[in-house]
Amino acid sequence: MSNGDASHDAPAGDSASAAPANKVPEVNKKRRYFLIKATSAVAAVGVAGVAVPFVQYWNPSAKAKALGAPVKVDISKIAPGEMLVAAWRGKPIFILLRDQATLDALDEGIGNLADPDSENAEMQPEFAVNSHRSLRPEIGVYLGICTHLGCSPKYVVTDNFPDSGGDQGGFFCPCHGSRFDLAGRVVSAVPAPDNLEVPPYRYETDTLIVIGELEGAA
Ligand code: FES
Numbered sequence: 001m002s003n004g005d006a007s008h009d010a011p012a013g014d015s016a017s018a019a020p021a022n023k024v025p026e027v028n029k030k031r032r033y034f035l036i037k038a039t040s041a042v043a044a045v046g047v048a049g050v051a052v053p054f055v056q057y058w059n060p061s062a063k064a065k066a067l068g069a070p071v072k073v074d075i076s077k078i079a080p081g082e083m084l085v086a087a088w089r090g091k092p093i094f095i096l097l098r099d100q101a102t103l104d105a106l107d108e109g110i111g112n113l114a115d116p117d118s119e120n121a122e123m124q125p126e127f128a129v130n131s132h133r134s135l136r137p138e139i140g141v142y143l144g145i146c147t148h149l150g151c152s153p154k155y156v157v158t159d160n161f162p163d164s165g166g167d168q169g170g171f172f173c174p175c176h177g178s179r180f181d182l183a184g185r186v187v188s189a190v191p192a193p194d195n196l197e198v199p200p201y202r203y204e205t206d207t208l209i210v211i212g213e214l215e216g217a218a
Helices: 042-048 062-067 100-108
Strands: 033-035 071-074 083-088 091-097 139-143 154-156 170-172 201-205 208-211
Touching (some): 071 083
Antiparallel strands (some): 071 208, 154 170, 201 208
């Protein structure tokens, strides 16, 4: 169900690549999209650099599961233009590193967004009411669930908006054709009614995100 050359199915392996927290180098368009498993022992996974089944590292209690226990995600190895996929409450969490050109494009918008200013307060915490819909501009964190009927959209690196010109990437839902920009903002006149949800999250360090917790909650 890919969307042309620019979208990619997530491979089954685990890997990640680093970028300095405040420096966003050029996008390496050969490196796209990869999958990790969020674990409470994420640092150990990162050091080992080995793909290990999720349950071997993170096996929360039934109570913790019911509460949707926070998960920690190491983003130290993600490179500009790449997206990794973590899991929280059994749902995919998209985490992508955007370059400056992408941020500039988000400021500009594509002109036909349904909720460009994130006015629907249910779709993001207060901190994400901005053009990039995130705590740090360069790092986007979104629930990878289409707001129409719950399919998981594809990450499209470029040319997600063939009708709008330009080469902006975004997310494309193959189920019924909804499109979102790289801040998870949905375009008008597609089946999805809302922007992608931004989960609660905070940074424990520059390279460690805690999904499921807000700043000051730890
Ligand atoms: S589920 Fe995404 S467009 Fe319908």
